[in-house]
Amino acid sequence: MYTTIVSGMMKGLEALLIQVEVDIAYGLPIFDMVGNMSGEVKEAKERVKIALKNIGVKLPNLRITVNLSPANVRKEGTGLDLAVAIGVLIASEQLRVGAMSDTLFIGEVGLNGEIKGVKGVLPLVKFAQEQKLKRVIVPAENVREAAFVNGIEVYGVLNLSQVIALLLGRSEEKPYILETDSLWEERGVCKYDFKDVKGQYMARRGAEIAAAGFHHLLLLGPPGAGKTMIAKRIPGIMPSLTREESMELSSVYSVSGKLNQKEPFITKRPFLAPHHTASEQALVGGGRTANPGMISLAHRAVLFMDEFPEFSRNVIEALRQPLEERVVQIARSHGVYTYPAEFMLVAAANPCPCGYFPDRNRCNCTEIEIRKYFNKISGPVLDRIDLCCEMTPINIEELQTKELGENSETIRNRVLKAIEIQKKRFEGTPYRFNAEIPSESIASYCELDTKAEETLQKIYRKLRLTARSYYKLLKVSRTIADLDNSEHIKDKHIKEAGCYRLSLFEGMEEL
């Protein structure tokens, strides 16, 4: 007899439904699987055979052929096991149930018939729902993430027997309903609050502007000035994740196998801080199956790169494309994988190799050494960073003060207003934030009043800006004006923006 079961797999972030076709016919008793399979998919045969034996099913002495269709796509992962097992049961007429074409089966089968969790369940279930499937049977381990998708019945199963009972209608099991409210409530809460930051006015303000316009930020300061502390608090002043954003982000986490029972979907903007020894693959994604990297896990959130110049040069270079296009494409011989990478880069660096420049009592670095240190960051990457904040070491009075700084919530409220303004401005365009405005459209989005124009000219000449830094200055002033709820960019906004420019190489070797 012949039967078809629906299963699916992820190819990067792209979901794909796989038809598991099983045919049982006369011939030599052989269990054969075909359909462009990778190693772990081929092994499904053994896992299924033994699992069925162990739950007391006797396979008929007939020729069993399993085809995974479409046969031209390479099959990967262990999620197809369950569909194969069920297909064999139905085709051998040991499980008599009606058509299964509206049910998606995902899960790895253990030798004892247990169903184990797999990666990428959430985006797969979402795709199934879009394809109008009615029911999905997933490992119990993944049931909570699968249930984040509305409009489809989700069943979590622990073992094969449970699946059989469910299909025969002998089980009392109800579709799993995920209580999202309590999880959503937590989403605004950030463990780190800006109220604990003493002093550091420039970095605070810089973080606020960065969060409001989604600008990349560079923090410069000696060791212990609080660069990491500031960066950690940035997710807390960004707006809470919307459901769509959470879905996007959770899908990436699901594909990387980073979702669990406790956190079935991402509720808070993540904060990722890779160590400076991170490899290119770890950061932008890679490996044989092209797994998402840190930049995709920091999608719509903060990627904090401490000791930025210490990252190896090729790692920093690899950031260029994602910074430009907000997605990362990883090419493999069997296809190109695309992951979202709309992250806010917060880079931190010491002002010189020893860390204490310009304190000449402690720093002995020459200008050349300092320049060499920053030369590790390539120009094109620096060009993408709009804001630069210099931090100074905190003095004892500031540390001991009982006074709390402004808290994250107050800052976030201002940021939210600015984002609201941007939303209106960019309606009907692909952009969402000021940082994304391409230079050719800057003139239309960044309107200056006459006085501001004069000031801009003055600043341009005085500070010897380049065309690139001119555009950056305008974008940052646009965000500052938005924070100030001002339609036009005013003179004072331009002036303030001028103070956050990247002046790393200005005045170097001034002979």
Next chain:
Amino acid sequence: MKKREVMYAAWFQNVEFIGERTLYALSEYFESFEEAYKANGETLKKVLSEKQFLHYIEAKKKISPKDYIDIITGWGIRYVPFFDELFPAKLSHIPTPPFGIYVKGHLPNEERASVAMIGARACSDYGKEVAAYFAKELGEFGIQVVSGMARGIDAISQANCLKAGGETYAVLGCGVDVCYPGEFRRLYEDISMHGGLISTYPPTTQPMAGLFPARNRIISGLSDVVLVIEAGVKSGTSITVDMALEQGKEVAVIPGRITDRLSHGCLNLLKQGASLVLNVDELLILLQETIGTQSHLDKNILCKNKNDKKRIDFNKKVSLSSGQKSVLSILTKELVSAEKLYDTWLKEGGLGDFSYFMEVLMDLELLDLSKSNKNRFCIR
């Protein structure tokens, strides 16, 4: 005759392991260097050690004196041994005068005053500013600036002297055809055009740490006054100062703050009785006094009229808002980060948030009342 002597002396100085002491010994033992060159081994060995002799033989095989002098002349380098009439008189008077010097460009004009400007490589912003100021003024007065073209104070002084149209001389710790540090190629070329590069080491000598202290005596030797700008306690600068004192040169020092490591060298010198100069006029007076005792110098050089020079008026009349005034009042001559300034401003009773403060800082910069570098601000 003289020319031939120079040629042979140049050849001898280029022989490896024959140092200045041996060269002087050779010049005393033999009538001429030509004679030394042509002398037989037995006679030469009376002056040269076994090792030196072997290298002499080796060098003799490699290149002839004629070819050697032609090559370095082709490179635009002139060799001036101590017996040449071009040899600076100032250098003959110092203890252990150099045997010969190589020059690219020309030698300092002995008729005119010269000041050595020396200081730390890793200098502070203050040091940079002061060096630039003195060098410019000296350049405008036509006073020759002698230094070592090292990073920091040296290079800033020389570059600014050139900018002001002055002449400057760099004494190198390597061959004069070697530009060290490499990034000063431009400065190197400029100095060879408007002044000169001087070294006691034969061309193609690569820079080595051991070679530098010895050139310091030439820097001080070529100058009338040694001006110390920023120096640590144990530094190359302090070596130069020791040399200068040994040579009986006047040492002028620019003071720094007692808390700065880079001021300690300067302050110690002041304690030991070096002259303190606060501006270029004081330096000029000191120079005049020093030169007054040396009759061969042209004194008129110092009598230029200074009044026609354009100066920045610090009390320029600009109407400032009270906010701008209060911010301006906390700015100092030193570059301070915006962060620290804001803190000070709040303590001094400033009212306003950080973004207002930044705005005012930019205002002041646009009004030419302050300047900034890498997000740090100071008054102009």
